[in-house]
Amino acid sequence: MSHFAELMERNRVSHGRRRKVANAVMLSLTGLLTALALVPLFWIIGYVILKGGQYINLDFFIHLPRPLGMPGGGVLSAIEGTLVVTFLAALFAIPPGVLAAFYAARYPNTPLGVVLRFSTDVLSGVPSIVVGLFAYSVIVVPMGHYSGLAGGAALAVIMLPTIIRTTEEMLKLVPATLREASLGLGAPEWKTSLNVLFPAASSGILTGFLLALARAAGETAPLLMTTLGNEHFNISQIFTAGVQGHKSIFTILWSIVNQPVDSLPLTLWKYAQQPYPERVQQAWAVALVLMLFVLIVNATARVWIQRRNRLMKG
Amino acid sequence: MEISESVFKPAVEGDGVAKVNIKDLAVYYGKFRALAGINLSVHEKRITAIIGPSGCGKSTLLRSFNRMNDLTPGCRVQGEISLDGENIYAPGVDVVDIRRRVGMVFQRANPFPKSIYDNVAYGPRLYGIHRKADLDEIVEKSIHQAALWEEVKDKLHQSGLSLSGGQQQRLCIARALAVEPEVILMDEPASALDPISTLRIEELMQELKKDYTIIIVTHNMQQAARVSDYTAMMMIDEQRAGRMIEYDHTNIIFTRPKDKRTEDYVTGRFG
Numbered sequence: 001m002s003h004f005a006e007l008m009e010r011n012r013v014s015h016g017r018r019r020k021v022a023n024a025v026m027l028s029l030t031g032l033l034t035a036l037a038l039v040p041l042f043w044i045i046g047y048v049i050l051k052g053g054q055y056i057n058l059d060f061f062i063h064l065p066r067p068l069g070m071p072g073g074g075v076l077s078a079i080e081g082t083l084v085v086t087f088l089a090a091l092f093a094i095p096p097g098v099l100a101a102f103y104a105a106r107y108p109n110t111p112l113g114v115v116l117r118f119s120t121d122v123l124s125g126v127p128s129i130v131v132g133l134f135a136y137s138v139i140v141v142p143m144g145h146y147s148g149l150a151g152g153a154a155l156a157v158i159m160l161p162t163i164i165r166t167t168e169e170m171l172k173l174v175p176a177t178l179r180e181a182s183l184g185l186g187a188p189e190w191k192t193s194l195n196v197l198f199p200a201a202s203s204g205i206l207t208g209f210l211l212a213l214a215r216a217a218g219e220t221a222p223l224l225m226t227t228l229g230n231e232h233f234n235i236s237q238i239f240t241a242g243v244q245g246h247k248s249i250f251t252i253l254w255s256i257v258n259q260p261v262d263s264l265p266l267t268l269w270k271y272a273q274q275p276y277p278e279r280v281q282q283a284w285a286v287a288l289v290l291m292l293f294v295l296i297v298n299a300t301a302r303v304w305i306q307r308r309n310r311l312m313k314g
Numbered sequence: 315m316e317i318s319e320s321v322f323k324p325a326v327e328g329d330g331v332a333k334v335n336i337k338d339l340a341v342y343y344g345k346f347r348a349l350a351g352i353n354l355s356v357h358e359k360r361i362t363a364i365i366g367p368s369g370c371g372k373s374t375l376l377r378s379f380n381r382m383n384d385l386t387p388g389c390r391v392q393g394e395i396s397l398d399g400e401n402i403y404a405p406g407v408d409v410v411d412i413r414r415r416v417g418m419v420f421q422r423a424n425p426f427p428k429s430i431y432d433n434v435a436y437g438p439r440l441y442g443i444h445r446k447a448d449l450d451e452i453v454e455k456s457i458h459q460a461a462l463w464e465e466v467k468d469k470l471h472q473s474g475l476s477l478s479g480g481q482q483q484r485l486c487i488a489r490a491l492a493v494e495p496e497v498i499l500m501d502e503p504a505s506a507l508d509p510i511s512t513l514r515i516e517e518l519m520q521e522l523k524k525d526y527t528i529i530i531v532t533h534n535m536q537q538a539a540r541v542s543d544y545t546a547m548m549m550i551d552e553q554r555a556g557r558m559i560e561y562d563h564t565n566i567i568f569t570r571p572k573d574k575r576t577e578d579y580v581t582g583r584f585g
Contacts, residue, residue: 175424177420177422177424178424178426178427180382180385180418180420180424181418181420181424181426181486181489182426182436183382183385183413184380184382184413184417184418184420184490185413185414185417185436185437185440185489185490185493186409186410186411186412186413186414186437186440186441186493187410187436187440188410191440195436196426199426199427199428200426200427
């Protein structure tokens with residue numbers, strides 16, 4: 001055995017011991033820190049359930065808020081308002097977002113593509129309160145009143161960067177050979193995009209929608225300056241009144257989006273500041289509902305993707 | 315430039331008709347000349363293999379036959395490729411029509427993330443065939459032709475991606491056949507497959523050549539020797555442009571090539 005072989009053999013034994021110790025230490029450290037990173041999440045969820053869970057009952061979902069001192073009462077106005085505003089936001093943000101993303105994915109190095117990607121990054125960095133102020137000055141002021149429409153527009157601006165970015169990434173993930181296969185069969189570019197590119201990327205694109213929606217649903221600042229809040233907002237009442245007044249469906253829909261609406265984050269913010277225990281309790285319950293709403297949207301997105309992936313892989 | 319005489323006319327008189335003729339083809343990517351001085355006549359209902367070391371422009375040449383190079387930004391084509399005597403690069407030629415007549419099978423099987431049926435029906439639908447009975451007939455015929463029917467007849471509505479690699483590649487062949495092309499281009503169609511799947515693809519090619527003109531690019535010398543009737547040997551010159559150095563009957567290329575470089579390549583001495 002040469003001198004070096006002896007040396008290496010000795011080192012192998014001592015290094016081996018050191019390696020095992022280092023491995024054990026690092027492994028426990030990463031495990032510990034991972035657990036630590038999960039603490040805020042479970043703490044928040046647990047705390048909100050603890051504080052708000054007991055005040056949630058059926059009334060909470062089906063009744064409008066009642067004046068202080070009266071028992072019962074719920075946050076139906078806020079739930080309906082949140083649904084209306086996020087629906088409008090999706091309606092405003094998805095079509096232009098998807099088309100812009102398609103352009104950015106297809107022509108990344110054109111001047112417009114570069115500007116688009118840069119502006120998307122900038123837009124995602126604009127504070128949401130500024131977006132609210134913007135919507136206030138270009139929609140609320142000219143219209144002369146607060147409305148769900150203005151809130152939807154403000155949230156659409158918040159959603160737009162997420163939608164553009166995720167859609168663009170998902171389109172880029174589609175293998176180039178799929179495009180070539182379609183073009184190779186003689187399909188024109190637009191049919192290839194419509195029949196191959198978008199379907200192949202659809203599950204990812206839809207997740208992007210849902211994630212953007214979940215984020216927008218939790219925004220408070222833009223709604224402060226656009227929807228104002230409206231404790232009497234009740235879609236079924238508006239509908240009944242409209243039908244009895246023989247108004248057209250468009251008039252009814254318009255009156256739903258054209259008036260101030262409540263929303264969950266806004267209600268939470270208002271109730272939490274009040275000095276009355278009932279209101280604070282309700283604020284916790286609203287927090288729980290809002291959190292569940294976002295969690296359900298996220299979970300739906302994940303389950304849906306997994307099921308689709310399974311289907312596609314057979 | 316040395317090109318053997320046989321390049322300019324069918325390698326053997328009376329053996330088939332020239333389906334595709336290439337005259338003085340050069341392809342540029344921006345300023346870079348990727349192919350230069352290519353002359354070739356492809357025989358109808360025969361299998362023509364294009365062989366040569368990596369980077370010699372085999373795939374570029376193959377993608378010139380159906381104008382897939384048009385999709386590469388900065389790509390420019392000079393010279394002429396005629397299909398049944400008509401230059402496919404002439405102004406006013408409908409590239410959609412060219413791609414219907416010249417189908418393509420790619421290196422990696424690339425079925426669409428759709429059902430087996432919809433994969434095959436994709437092409438016919440593009441050309442306005444929407445009646446279910448018609449589509450059913452085309453789908454069954456094409457999958458039969460691709461020797462895949464027995465394996466998939468009971469699961470036509472499952473995803474094309476659920477098939478094995480070899481089956482996926484045969485599905486891609488069925489998809490190409492469904493628009494009834496005249497020429498089929500194959501870009502290393504078996505390079506990602508196991509030996510048994512490769513064998514099935516090779517057997518399939520022998521079946522297909524009864525009706526179709528096939529041009530195949532391959533890295534696998536044995537494959538070229540096994541399946542093809544004619545072989546074109548390509549290499550890069552000093553300016554790194556791909557050139558065709560020899561074109562002849564496959565058995566001549568592999569037994570008594572005229573060019574020393576071809577001999578070195580096919581006997582495995584380089585490349």
